[in-house]
Amino acid sequence: MKHKIDAIETPAFIVNTAIAHANINRFQRHCDTVGLRLRPHIKTHKLVDFAKAQMAAGAIGITCQKISEAEIMATGGLDDILITFNILGAAKLQRLRALQDRVTRLMVVADNEQVVAGLAATFAGAPKSLGILVECDTGARRCGVQTPKQALSLALSIAAAHGLTFAGLMVYPPVGGQAKTAEFMTETTQLLAAAGLACPMISSGGSPDMWTAATDDIITEYRIGTYIYNDRSLVARGVCTWDDCAAHVLATVVSAPTADRVVIDAGSKALTSDLMGFSDYGQIVGYPDARIVTLSEEHGVVSIASGAKITVGQRIQIVPNHVCVVSNMFDTIWMGTDGDFVQHRVDARGCVT
Amino acid sequence: MKHKIDAIETPAFIVNTAIAHANINRFQRHCDTVGLRLRPHIKTHKLVDFAKAQMAAGAIGITCQKISEAEIMATGGLDDILITFNILGAAKLQRLRALQDRVTRLMVVADNEQVVAGLAATFAGAPKSLGILVECDTGARRCGVQTPKQALSLALSIAAAHGLTFAGLMVYPPVGGQAKTAEFMTETTQLLAAAGLACPMISSGGSPDMWTAATDDIITEYRIGTYIYNDRSLVARGVCTWDDCAAHVLATVVSAPTADRVVIDAGSKALTSDLMGFSDYGQIVGYPDARIVTLSEEHGVVSIASGAKITVGQRIQIVPNHVCVVSNMFDTIWMGTDGDFVQHRVDARGCVT
Numbered sequence: 001m002k003h004k005i006d007a008i009e010t011p012a013f014i015v016n017t018a019i020a021h022a023n024i025n026r027f028q029r030h031c032d033t034v035g036l037r038l039r040p041h042i043k044t045h046k047l048v049d050f051a052k053a054q055m056a057a058g059a060i061g062i063t064c065q066k067i068s069e070a071e072i073m074a075t076g077g078l079d080d081i082l083i084t085f086n087i088l089g090a091a092k093l094q095r096l097r098a099l100q101d102r103v104t105r106l107m108v109v110a111d112n113e114q115v116v117a118g119l120a121a122t123f124a125g126a127p128k129s130l131g132i133l134v135e136c137d138t139g140a141r142r143c144g145v146q147t148p149k150q151a152l153s154l155a156l157s158i159a160a161a162h163g164l165t166f167a168g169l170m171v172y173p174p175v176g177g178q179a180k181t182a183e184f185m186t187e188t189t190q191l192l193a194a195a196g197l198a199c200p201m202i203s204s205g206g207s208p209d210m211w212t213a214a215t216d217d218i219i220t221e222y223r224i225g226t227y228i229y230n231d232r233s234l235v236a237r238g239v240c241t242w243d244d245c246a247a248h249v250l251a252t253v254v255s256a257p258t259a260d261r262v263v264i265d266a267g268s269k270a271l272t273s274d275l276m277g278f279s280d281y282g283q284i285v286g287y288p289d290a291r292i293v294t295l296s297e298e299h300g301v302v303s304i305a306s307g308a309k310i311t312v313g314q315r316i317q318i319v320p321n322h323v324c325v326v327s328n329m330f331d332t333i334w335m336g337t338d339g340d341f342v343q344h345r346v347d348a349r350g351c352v353t
Numbered sequence: 354m355k356h357k358i359d360a361i362e363t364p365a366f367i368v369n370t371a372i373a374h375a376n377i378n379r380f381q382r383h384c385d386t387v388g389l390r391l392r393p394h395i396k397t398h399k400l401v402d403f404a405k406a407q408m409a410a411g412a413i414g415i416t417c418q419k420i421s422e423a424e425i426m427a428t429g430g431l432d433d434i435l436i437t438f439n440i441l442g443a444a445k446l447q448r449l450r451a452l453q454d455r456v457t458r459l460m461v462v463a464d465n466e467q468v469v470a471g472l473a474a475t476f477a478g479a480p481k482s483l484g485i486l487v488e489c490d491t492g493a494r495r496c497g498v499q500t501p502k503q504a505l506s507l508a509l510s511i512a513a514a515h516g517l518t519f520a521g522l523m524v525y526p527p528v529g530g531q532a533k534t535a536e537f538m539t540e541t542t543q544l545l546a547a548a549g550l551a552c553p554m555i556s557s558g559g560s561p562d563m564w565t566a567a568t569d570d571i572i573t574e575y576r577i578g579t580y581i582y583n584d585r586s587l588v589a590r591g592v593c594t595w596d597d598c599a600a601h602v603l604a605t606v607v608s609a610p611t612a613d614r615v616v617i618d619a620g621s622k623a624l625t626s627d628l629m630g631f632s633d634y635g636q637i638v639g640y641p642d643a644r645i646v647t648l649s650e651e652h653g654v655v656s657i658a659s660g661a662k663i664t665v666g667q668r669i670q671i672v673p674n675h676v677c678v679v680s681n682m683f684d685t686i687w688m689g690t691d692g693d694f695v696q697h698r699v700d701a702r703g704c705v706t
Binding site: 065086089141142255263265301324325353 | 360363365418419439464465490494496605607610611622625626628650651652666682683702703705706
């Protein structure tokens, strides 16, 4: 059933599907032009329909961060899935094994021998071998082997294991870290070649550097999530414009206690506390000087210019600082164009395991 | 089905029910001793069973922040509910009206005339009048009328409206703001008395000041949420001890890229970005010097002393900075004592409207 925006109860997460599809298509065309395979990360939207739209536009497959996300996507018909997370523990390994039977291609990553050992024990007798990418740390200081030599060593372990195939390298680079990433990857592929190991793919990712992703000429696949919706952090980085922001939190002004303060019905349980370098919690559309200065769980306190025309009962739209975590707060989102919105369940919300 | 903690997949939200019940009972006894009626806020646990346990221990009713939370609690059998939020808009007002028919007592708050007007229009023909508390701002700078005179004015509007009853005053005071709150409330009750209006209740709240809540001798009811689980922020304030913390995030170490860093499978989609004055994202039990320094959505980067014994595959427990938002991230929680845990749905998770 279609709803006009004024009929949507607040707070709500609303997505302009025309803008989202334009964002999907624009970056897919860019990747097609520069010869980069695109593997969108579904963590941002967590929706089967948008994953299918990304595939229809030309993506080679999808990226998930959790097995539970991948399970939902597989049920929805997605059949080429990379999980960019070290999988550990008997229960998760069994789920991964079962998932492999349901898709055409499943790949995961590993950055240490314990993870490789668990995967090898699980997939030793599987009918298909499991492709493993070696995760490399080129400066983001999260997961990843620290040196090309460590990458080689882990690749050799993978290649030697029954049931596993060395599928390439994976990196989540620091913003602006392309030169160092290219250097690391070049050195690693040379070591791999000298050891007789082909490196079928090198997967990098991240929305902040999306438009210059292919300039190092060594990355073959790109993983990216935020670009489908965009958010305030990407506008601030110059990656997109406000008009490219497809997702907003719709809120209602519920109180105006003083001339310079209003309170909205969206707090940290809607907007989250992610600052992303800002000192406030989102940008209110049409009110460039208003600042969401404090969040309680269900209240947002907005500092306004004295006498600004924001009144009790008024509905506002907020571009969140970081959209990927906001879409994970809502059980349902409202999708539409031209003012008509339909409510959808967020298929993979809360998929923590 | 009971699970040992080692069989629970991570990340997970686990609650020691013995500690939670001890927390419920300890503060209820305190309130009974000092003559304060307790109206626990269910926003922290969002569980019908714990709300019932709070009632069984002696609470006078419950507090909710959202109609959707109250609807779920009413379905679960809770029948004395205060919603401490300005309710605005046709859809919400109709839901509130329907909810009133389902419970013995329903009360809401208002801090402005628009809210009172909407409530009055909705409840004018209702068989029962709706009790309204006037929300006062005594320094927390969120919602609330700013002066006792404004409180009187709004109370008179409520009392004059068909279908509404002036039920008293409500405040969410700033931490340590009891003296100023008492002054505001005393002056307001004097104004109300002079105008011939009785003030049946004065409701205050907040976990940080819970043990001194009754010292001002004017508060009649207390609203409190966090105390059932407790968290790192309350330990830091001296309100409870680590042993009183009933809720933990269970996580697995998935990577140890360097000697001074490990990575866990709990990120901002499990722990949230709430800092609560800390510079890191939770306290790891048994590792007082380890610091969760950075969160991605699904990774937590932990800084450890070089050579500290935290290894890949190891499971850790984290006391969150702010437990109320963490319990809202998980569709299910694991509840248990003595190492046996049962999975429960978080009844009112994501109840944003």
